[in-house]
Amino acid sequence: MDLISQIVERAKSNKQRIVLPEGTEERTLKAANQVLTDGVADLILLGNPSEIMDLAREWGLGNISRATIIDPENHPKQEEYAQLLCQLRQKKGMTIEEARKLVRNPLYLGCLIIKAGDADGQLAGARNTTGDVLRPALQIIKTEPGITCVSGAMLMLTHAPECGDNGVIVMGDVAVTPVPDAGQLAQIAVCTARTAKAVAGIDPRVAMLSFSTKGSAKHEVVDKVVEALKLARELDPEMKIDGEMQADAALVPRVGQSKAPGSEIAGRANVLVVPCLEVGNISYKLVERLGHATAIGPILQGIARPVNDLSRGCSVDDVYKMIAITANQAIAAKEQENK
Known part of the structure; x- marks a missing residue:
């Protein structure tokens, strides 16, 4: 089914x-x-x-x-x-x-x-x-208790069964908050994980995406993702989450093992949290058009x-x-x- x-x-x-x-x-x-x-x-x-x-x-x-x-x-x-x-x-x-x-x-x-x-x-x-x-x-x-930031997740049904959960990936935020701060980004991570479970029925494994993997680059936007990861873990200590990591490190086991050895998320992520709306909107539309994926949403959350x-x-x-x-x-x- x-x-x-x-x-x-x-x-x-x-x-x-x-x-x-x-x-x-x-x-x-x-x-x-x-x-x-x-x-x-x-x-x-x-x-x-x-x-x-x-x-x-x-x-x-x-x-x-x-x-x-x-x-x-x-x-x-x-x-x-x-x-x-x-x-x-x-x-x-x-x-x-x-x-x-x-x-x-x-x-x-x-x-x-x-x-x-x-x-x-x-x-x-x-x-x-x-x-x-x-x-x-x-x-x-x-908003939900403990959440102040509304966001939008996209359900991506891809033709890459080796990625995500048999090709299913949930991405957020793609719809609402243009430039979230670290606290908002943490909330987006928690909410997108909940959406993945509620709608896609998957056990969420969340990757906080950036252009850096585990300190490979230094920049204030990377610092924001690192801080968001810390805050997300405080918001939901049971959530499986890691970062910061590049998209290939999040999705491809070989790359994940190389760039983030020891991470339980690297190479196995099925929930991708992007650092800003610009990245999210561009990313899902590229995957949809170039990869012929089915994009369902945005699903509002929070x-x-x-x-x-x-x-x-x-x-x-x-x-x-x-x-x-x-x-x-x-x-x-x-x-x-x-x-």
């Missing part, structure tokens, strides 16, 4: 409630219909119910009626969610009138549904920018409950996969809380 099938099956076995704020968007609705047909997740669609059902009939989506459809303009919990938002943002000066207005915004409403315990995760971005998707998530759901951001150029299949991934993250978040 391939990895995507495993992710889907894991979601089916422990169904989560996922909010789709863009309930009238074509790709979202078509993916939602397939998710409901396959029993991957329970869905909450936000939008005008009549419009959603008219579109479902027009596109032949017979199972959309299985979703819970909530009209942001008129629903029984409107005032309850407005009061919750006002309470959460009162230190920032929010009034109840402002909260009542914002609660009609599907992106805010989706996060409030999660915060109130009425859903487990959210997926949006087919119509909205990353900033618009993230803002209410950070204001309402907030938020207390999963809120994921789609590319506005996404396909129906992309939305389907990301709903399943969001469900896997929600399962893992609950398990982490119950430890």
Whole structure:
């Protein structure tokens, strides 16, 4: 069974409630219909119910009626969610009138549904920018305990079975924080390892990447990675992690043994943490285009409950996969809380 099938099956076995704020968007609705047909997740669609059902009939989506459809303009919990938002943002000066207005915004409403315990995760971005998707998530759901930095991981399905976990590599951060400091980089390492376990189902072996391996070069950006490694070990003492190391030392056993003898990670890494967003974005796109790898994500991490951001150029299949991934993250978040 391939990895995507495993992710889907894991979601089916422990169904989560996922909010789709863009309930009238074509790709979202078509993916939602397939998710409901396959029993991957329970869905909450936000939008005008009549419009959603008219579109479902027009596109032949017979199972959309299985979703819970909530009209942001008129629903029984409107005032309850407005009061919750006002309470959460009162230190920032929010009034109840402002909260009542914002609660009609599907992106805010989706996060409030999660915060109130009425859903487990959210997926949006087919119509909205990353900033618009993230803002209410950070204001309402907030970050995980001990984490202040939101980041994005990319699941790379490569044609190099000798690398990573049978060709599967998880890379972060590729989406959010342009130039993380050492503390943020440590958090990115911890979160990317958690994503690898929650979504890819792999035992994470984390390499902190740089242009230096174990002191082979001296520079302030190398020092940052060395410090991040120390902080990451303090954040999660049980995590398997090492650095700083070059990409070949992280992935190729022969090179790892030569450049970092005695390291349990060198040559065996399946999670790659890059020193900045520029490196991450360029790297995954080069691997995707030149190596014909499949890149899935970005998978947002560090938020207390999963809120994921789609590319506005996404396909129906992309939305389907990301709903399943969001469900896997929600399962893992609950398990982490119950430890």
